[in-house]
Amino acid sequence: MNPATQRQSKRTAFLLSQLGAVASSRFAERTRGIGLTPGDAGVIRLLGRAPGLSQRSVAEKLGIVPSRVVPLIDSLEGRGLVDRTRSSTDRRNYELHLTDAGQQVLHELRGIAEQHEAELLAPLTGDQAAQLGVLLAQLADAHGLDRDLHRGSVSQSG
Amino acid sequence: MNPATQRQSKRTAFLLSQLGAVASSRFAERTRGIGLTPGDAGVIRLLGRAPGLSQRSVAEKLGIVPSRVVPLIDSLEGRGLVDRTRSSTDRRNYELHLTDAGQQVLHELRGIAEQHEAELLAPLTGDQAAQLGVLLAQLADAHGLDRDLHRGSVSQSG
DNA sequence: TCAAATGGTTCACCTGGAGAATTATTCTGT
DNA sequence: ACAGAATAATTCTCCAGGTGAACCATTTGA
Numbered sequence: 001m002n003p004a005t006q007r008q009s010k011r012t013a014f015l016l017s018q019l020g021a022v023a024s025s026r027f028a029e030r031t032r033g034i035g036l037t038p039g040d041a042g043v044i045r046l047l048g049r050a051p052g053l054s055q056r057s058v059a060e061k062l063g064i065v066p067s068r069v070v071p072l073i074d075s076l077e078g079r080g081l082v083d084r085t086r087s088s089t090d091r092r093n094y095e096l097h098l099t100d101a102g103q104q105v106l107h108e109l110r111g112i113a114e115q116h117e118a119e120l121l122a123p124l125t126g127d128q129a130a131q132l133g134v135l136l137a138q139l140a141d142a143h144g145l146d147r148d149l150h151r152g153s154v155s156q157s158g
Numbered sequence: 159m160n161p162a163t164q165r166q167s168k169r170t171a172f173l174l175s176q177l178g179a180v181a182s183s184r185f186a187e188r189t190r191g192i193g194l195t196p197g198d199a200g201v202i203r204l205l206g207r208a209p210g211l212s213q214r215s216v217a218e219k220l221g222i223v224p225s226r227v228v229p230l231i232d233s234l235e236g237r238g239l240v241d242r243t244r245s246s247t248d249r250r251n252y253e254l255h256l257t258d259a260g261q262q263v264l265h266e267l268r269g270i271a272e273q274h275e276a277e278l279l280a281p282l283t284g285d286q287a288a289q290l291g292v293l294l295a296q297l298a299d300a301h302g303l304d305r306d307l308h309r310g311s312v313s314q315s316g
Numbered sequence: 317t318c319a320a321a322t323g324g325t326t327c328a329c330c331t332g333g334a335g336a337a338t339t340a341t342t343c344t345g346t
Numbered sequence: 347a348c349a350g351a352a353t354a355a356t357t358c359t360c361c362a363g364g365t366g367a368a369c370c371a372t373t374t375g376a
Contacts, residue, residue, distance in 0.1 A: 011291075011295075012275060012279060012287065012290060012294060013185070013271070013274050015294040015295060016181045016294060017178050017181045018178070019298055019301070020177060020178010020179055020181065022303065023172075023174045024178070027175065037332095039332085054354070055355065055356095056355080064333080064334095065333075065334060065335075067333090067334080067356070067358095091340085091342085092341045092353065092354045092355075093341095093353085093355075120301075121171070123296060123301070124293065124296065128293055128296075129170065132290070132293045132297075135282065136177060137173060139279075140173050141281075143180055143281070145173075145180065195362090195363095212323070213324065214322080214323055222364080223366080224325090225324085225325070225364090225366080226365085227324090228326085250324075250372045251324075251372095317376100318375100319376085320374080320376095321373080321374075324370085325369080326368085326369080327369100328367090329364100330364085330365080330366105332362090332363090333361085333363105334360080334362105335358100335359090336358085336359085338356080338358100339354100342352080342354100344351080344352095345348100345351100
């Protein structure tokens, strides 16, 4: 390994940190454009895929603490995006659903995610982007990430 | 582009966000082991490469606000890692240097960064890691990152 | 020499996040 | 059937990291 290669390899982990932060903050910027924090976006995407979850489950799937979920849902409910109804079979917990407005926002969110992806990967050729996708998926898998949304994804954009 | 490929490509940006966060938090864990916050580590690495900087310059290079630098240096100085001396030519600003103890910590930090890199990239073959390095460097470059330590690097581990 | 600019500091403030304690409800073992 | 354990949601207090405005000391420049 020549010096240049070695130096570069020493920085790959930092590049990953920095690019990850850039990706997160740019995504946050976009969601802010439609009035959502990254946390809001995470909840909406989750409820889109798994309607009827309880707040407890949301906390678990998003890797946050239940007490954090309360104000998050409060705010979403207040804006008419999420519906909180007591479960009829277990009156301790809620069943959370997107309202029609929430579905609409989810739709916008999908568009935003696509633009985000396109902008971020624009500097790469199609082949390179595909390569990168494979490598990152491999890393994510090996490091136990990515089945479901999980730990940290709220503050990381999704 | 078949559906599977498309789906994957839609998630590359999120993978990047998530892996970046994992990388940052694992690095933070390691530095915590030697009593440093990520911010501390960023300052020490910076002063190792550019001794004599003023607090203003540190703020600028690290992409943080000057008022944040004050308690950061306070703490480092309090632990005897950084030396704060008034410039003799301009008594408004300080010249910041690592003490001997600070140099020692910088050395430990380098070891930590190597372990971090190794752990993070362990799931990849040497070729793959090299590929990844190239792709990330290309992205970082295109997105205006990485000349010097800059914006966000403090809170991101480097 | 006086006004503007610059470096550092303090302060009040905001956000995201954690954890303990509390209330309401449901489940379980005897 | 019912006391006690477990569970869902909530409230509260607390912390870390980060921002911007105001302020003081010093230097620069018209």
